[in-house]
Each structure stands twice: as structure tokens, then as C-alpha cells.
Amino acid sequence: QSYDVEEIEGVGRVTAQKLRESGYNTALDVAYAGVKELADVLGSEDRARQIIAAAQRLVGLNNFVTALEVYERKRNVQYISTGVKALDELLGGGIETRAITELAGEFGSGKTNFCHQLSVMVQLPEDKGGLKGKALFIDTENTFRPERIVQIAKYRGLDPKEALKNIFYARAYNSDHQMLIIDEAKKIIPKENIRLIVIDSLVAHFRSEYPGRENLAERQQKLNHHIAQLLKLADIYNAAVVVTNQVIAQPDMFFGNPLKPAGGNVIAHGATYRIWLRKGKENIRVARILDSPMHPESEATFKITEEGLID
Template sequence: MAKADYEEEYEEEEIEVPKGKKGNVNLEDISGIGPATAKKLEEAGFKDLKSIATMAAGELAEIAEISDAKAKKIIAIAKSQAELGFETADKFLEKRREVGRLTTGSKVFDKLLSGGMETQSITECFGEWGSGKSQMGMQLCVNVQLPVDKGGLGAGALVIDSEHTFRPERIVQMAKAKGLDPVKVLKNIIIARAYTSDDQMLIAEQAHEMIQGKNIKLVVVDSLTSLFRSEYTGRGTLAPRQQKLNRHLSTLHKLADLNNLVVYVTNQVMSNPQMFFGDPTRPIGGHILGHSATFRIYLRKSKAEKRIARLIDSPNLPDGEAVFKVTEDGIGD
């Protein structure tokens, strides 16, 4: 059936959810989503109401081959049934109690972040090469497998590796230092290598489906911006690059929120030649990334094994610095 015919047949159909279904609704329970449409959505990784409720109307319309008007109606119903939308601040506070904390491996670094990296958030670390960004990502892959009482989340990790910096040998070193079985630790880390920005975005979009039923509480993207930076050069490509980056960040935010997990991203830097005083180092990604990242941390090298972490942006924490070390055993004080 042609798309136009499909839309004409269902355009005027009233989209509703049968009574008594609230809180336990399958996609096909929503009038207007038939078996074929439900199958398309499930194959694209959208298997529950909450994932439908957080979709953009254009995205749903494209995947399900329906009109934008019908997509908006379906999303509105899904939001209602998933209990998304307006809520009082006290209820939002109750949801915030579900937020977990993941240790960095350094007590002073954890203190800077009020206990570690938050779930339901994106934490960005940017800095020059050798500042410890990738080391932190690998350390988090080990730490997330620690029990909660030791600063972990008792779960596995997913790594999107765009710079080919992930080293399982380094994971073995860090795992042994934490008293963990390296073989088990490696089996609980899923690696996905990205070769283009489109590839990177697709992996992130498929991640929600992949981690369903799996105990994954950490997603690492190392690096977030390198492929976008290499593929989009010159001022003429800035707008499309930022649009794609914005969509990618939106996907990562949904991953963090819907699955109550930590999203850790690394970012490259550039030097501002117009700076005559102060530090000319600036992160890539512009205002899109600056506004989207929940926590922004500037890492820089110091003497020998020491590194300095500076928290430069947070919705609820003051700016500050912490000195930590990167040793053979991993991240520490």
C-alpha cells in the first residue's frame, strides 16, 4: 500500500487507548498502530510507550510511514499513558532519588562531583591529548562493575569508540587493581567502533534496543566530536554539523534518562589565537554541546602522573578543581 493511501485510510481514525490499559500498554493497544506499524517501530528499537513518547513527530512519521498529524496524536497518547508531561516539583524530587553515582576512582574527583558521575546525565570531559580523557572512560568501565557500596553500579558498560583508543589490556590492569576478575570485567563491556559520524549516530540510536534486558549502566563515547570535526570542515559546513551533533546529543540524553544510566563523553579542544591572556584552550562543539552537556569538566596535564580536573559547568554544583593521578593501576589520588 502506498504511503499516501495508508495515510488517507487512517488519517481520520480516532487514536485512543482502551480503558484499563494504563500503565501496561503494548504498542498495538494504541488505535492506529497496527501490527505492521508496531513491527517497524520495534525493529527501529522503539518497543515501549516511553520510547514512543520521547520521539520527534517527524522521526515517528518517517519510520512508521504515517503523516505528521497522526504521529503527533500517537506521541500525545503515549506521553499520557507513560505519565510524561507536567508534574509538581515534589514528584520530580522523588524521581531524582533514583539517580545513582559512579565513582571516578579518585576521592577528590568524586568530591568535586558531589559523590561521582550522575546517572540520567551527560558528563563531558575535554582537554588536550594525554590529559586523561580516555583513561577515565576505561576506568569508568571497570568501576561501574563494582558493587554500589564501593562506588559502582553493579552493571556493565557500552563503549562507542570513534578514535580507536579503547585498549582491553588497560582494562585488565585496572580490573586487577580493583580486585576484580579481568575476564568477567571484559565480558561485561560491549564495544562498538564508529567509522563515520552517521555510523556513530546510528550506534547510539540502536543502543536503547541493545541494552534492553541487559544490565548496562554506563555509555562511553570516546570521542564525541572527532568524526564530526574531520567530516565537516570549513564555515560552510558548520550549520549541518551542529544540527547532526544536536540530534546525537538528544539521543544520548534519552539513553541516560530512559535507562537511568551514566553517559560519559570525551571531547577534543582547539586553541583560540585571539586570546592574549589566560588559557586559549576551548572545547569543540560550540554552544550546542555547551548547553547540552549536564556536567562539563576541563582536564589538563600537570607534573608526572598528576592531572587537574576543573568543573566549569553544572546545574547544581559550584565550580572547582581536583588533582588526581593516572597510574598503572588507573585513576586514583
């Protein structure tokens, strides 16, 4: 059930208007809001705290839930097929909603292609592996290619023009802009039935703006907040969030994988799934899952072609 913001105790017409203008369209949005962010809208932290508490009472948001509720919520999770059978099997059905999936890999490993593919796959009807939803594509490196969408859409039996219309595109120019876009996204996600949010790449701006050890704490703090916002959107709107992450070399590492994702631990904790991508021969790519609470570690291969990702 969905409640209007007016139904929150203590919210009148003027406050409701303010809330809506800032993207809090329903009581649920307010219930999930942070005190600081809502204080920016309402003018004081006390007032924000009071309104959030009232919203939480209204929508029945409790700090404690029973395991049955967790189970039911989990059943609510849906999957977006990757379009690659082997990969869907590896992922236990595809890319999950209500979760963040991180694609980690070196330059050219296929992260951006993967993002294009999913932006088309999410549009397919459910019996073809999609969610009949739209995508939001946030591009930080200027590597989005609509021509690629056209190729993939044709191969998947969609009208290319429709497929392009169903992808909302935003270019993020710096980390603050990137965070602002996510803040604004809550206005269009429910209205447009957006079920997939892509950020390609999640960390590039943060890394270039906060270089070195001396800036690490501030960078991780901002990134942490950003990831928390993403998880919230994924949860509220039952959407899949897919982010890419470049990998960096660890020169001091003698054993094991000498590469590691650039975002560090914050991402390891924030991302529900991490898919490692690496190049094989020619157009072959290998995907490997690590850090998954559900799936045993294993690998799948796929190809990158004119038609997108295929088995």
C-alpha cells in the first residue's frame, strides 16, 4: 500500500508541497530518509526527525522484522537475465533487484558492454528474462553508445527506437554531480517504471578528485553515503543497481590476485554481488563471482559480439 505525504501526521499542504518538490513523493520516501537530508528540506533537524518518525509509523516501518518478513521480502526479488545462459546460471537467475551488483575488471574486460546489454534486457517481457521496465544509465566516462543499444535491441527483438526511449541517460561530470543525479533520480524512478540503475563507473570521479592516502577518509565517507543512497533506491523501488569498478594493481601483493577493485572495502561491503570480468582469447570474456552470500564461487564464459553479450 502506498501513502501520500499528506497522510503523515504533522504534514500539511505546504510541507507536502516542499517534500514533493524535493522528490519525496510518498510517505515511504520520507520513512527511508535521513535526518540531515530531510532537514535541508524542512529547515530543522528536530522537525525532520519528527516527520520521519511519523512516516515510519504510518508505513509500518519497524527496526525489527521477523525472519518470515525477510523471507517474504526476499521472494519479492526479481531477476534481469543477462542474455547469456551460462551467466544467468552462475548468478542463480540473473541480476537481482533490491541489490547492488558490481562489475569489476580491467580496461576492455567488457564492463561497459555489460551495462548496455542490461539496459536492453530489462525492457524485455518477463517470459523473455526482462522486467518490462526502463533503465537509468549514469555515465561518468562518456562511453555510452546509443548505436550499441540499437544493435543489441534488434538482436533481442525490440524496436530500436523504443529501446532508446526507454533508457534515461545522465552524464555525471564530477562526484558531487553524480550524487545529485541519484538524489534527483527518485523523482523519475517510480513515474517511469525504472527497474535498472546503471553507474558506469561508480568510482572514477571519486578516485580522481580525492587522490592519495591523505584524502582516503573523505573519499570513502562520500562513497559510503553514495552507496547507501543506491541501496535505498534499490530497496524502495525493487530495482537492480549495477555499478562498474575499475581494478587497480597491488604492487605489494605476492600471492593470489594482484588486482583489486579500486573502491576498496566500502564497495566490498556495499555491493551485494561482485562479478569479476577478465579477458580471454579474442572476444571471449570470463566472469567469476566472489563475495556472494548465496552462490559458491564459480566461473562462466561469454562472448562480446556485434549483437552484444552472447553464450
